Amino acid sequence: MIKTLVVEDSGLMRILITDILKSDKSISEVQTANNGFEAMQKVRSYQPDVIVTDMVMPEYDGLYLVKEVMKDSPKPIIVLSSLDRTNAQIFDALKYGAFEFVDKPKNGEGFKTNGYYPLVDLVKEAAKINVQSLITKSIRRNNLAHTFQEKLNYDIVVIGSSTGGPGAIECLLEGFPANFPVPIVIAQHMPERFIESFAVRINGYTPLNVSIPRKGQPLEPGHIYIAPGTKNIMINRSPISNTPLFSFTSRHYKEFNNPSVDCLFESVSETYKERALCVVLTGMGKDGTQGLSKIKANKGYAIVQDEKSSVVFGMPKAALDAGLVDNVVPIKEMAGFITSCLC
Structure with a gap:
């Protein structure tokens, strides 16, 4: 059974996401937090299997949470974003180890696609992964030239x-x-x-x-x-x-x-x-x-x-x-x- 932590500063959105996740029997328990700081306290005490977090929150946002979780107690994190101005932050979150990101709709129906909730599938998939695969180590970009044959094998x-x-x-x-x-x-x-x-x-x-x-x-x-x-x-x-x-x-x-x-x-x-x-x-x-x-x-x-x-x-x-x-x-x-x- 999957323990999930939902991090969202909007009370209404916390309720919507919690209800969506609880609609699946394999997601046994859902706890919530208002921001990244409170979420880190819950991560240490609750030890969730998966975290679902908004990107934009006052003071301690989603990027803060991703950095802290992956440094302190790595867990799969799904990031929600509804603003174009957060696009760069989304890719930073992925760089620091977030599992996946999804568009955050304005209401519960917006989470639904063809009659089901993809977010539920993402949480279930996230719970199965090897968290170490999320912790990437960058390498230098290759500015060197390579010697290729005149006739290539593929085009x-x-x-x-x-x-x-x-x-x-x-x-x-x-x-x-x-x-x-x-x-x-x-x-x-x-x-x-x-x-x-x-x-x-x-x-x-x-x-x-x-x-x-x-x-x-x-x-x-x-x-x-x-x-x-x-x-x-x-x-x-x-x-x-x-x-x-x-x-x-x-x-x-x-x-x-x-x-x-x-x-x-x-x-x-x-x-x-x-x-x-x-x-x-x-x-x-x-x-x-x-x-x-x-x-x-x-x-x-x-x-x-x-x-x-x-x-x-x-x-x-x-x-x-x-x-x-x-x-x-x-x-x-x-x-x-x-x-x-x-x-």
Whole structure:
């Protein structure tokens, strides 16, 4: 049974979140706190399995709480945010060890998606993780050049990730050399309003250029593209020049949408065939497995993050269980491994 601590300065929101969590029988007990300072006292006395905290609170906010908890008594923390001005703080919270973040709606119905509460699933998933996987140690970004062969083995690297993905992506990208020779396209499950802040943030972790692609934009070597959160991203060849171009679709995919990893992988399988190198990083669910089956059918290459370094092993495990994976690699070795695959 899961013991949960809800940290929120709004009394109404505390009641709403508590009621939502208690609607699931596996969440046995919920206690509350008004701010980060009070929460730290509860963490020491109550020893919750999972913490759900607002980001914006007077005096002792969510970022304070994340730093203190991960330093004093590491626990999985889910951060709630409703303001654009907190976007940078959200990624700082993830850097310091927060498990995941979600948009905080104005009322209880806003927590509901397709008739159920995703927050409940997040709490249950958080209770199962190895907290040590959240405590990341940064490495220096790689400003050095690498010697690549003139003829590369692959023409594109595509990456799919969900829960735990921002930290894994930062760790991966800062290991790529400054002269990385092919485009990198990333589909990270994330609310739309956080995507731009995420792109700006990871631009500081790599010597490569980072941007959000536009419809009809061609792909450039050594450029990192972050899928927007408005529609599902695709890469198709121009009927005139045969050049790969970005496009978008409103087609709905079963596992996740806007962006869908399956959608990206499926389009890449047709556009690049055996010249595609695909990576599935940490994340809940099975997004990417369907697309990876198309990648493998066209002789592309598939890598997944290992269980030990994954915050949530769901997406990599689904691909492994389906027999679609060529190699399983720890996140700290991933950049070097991908670089060697291109040579």
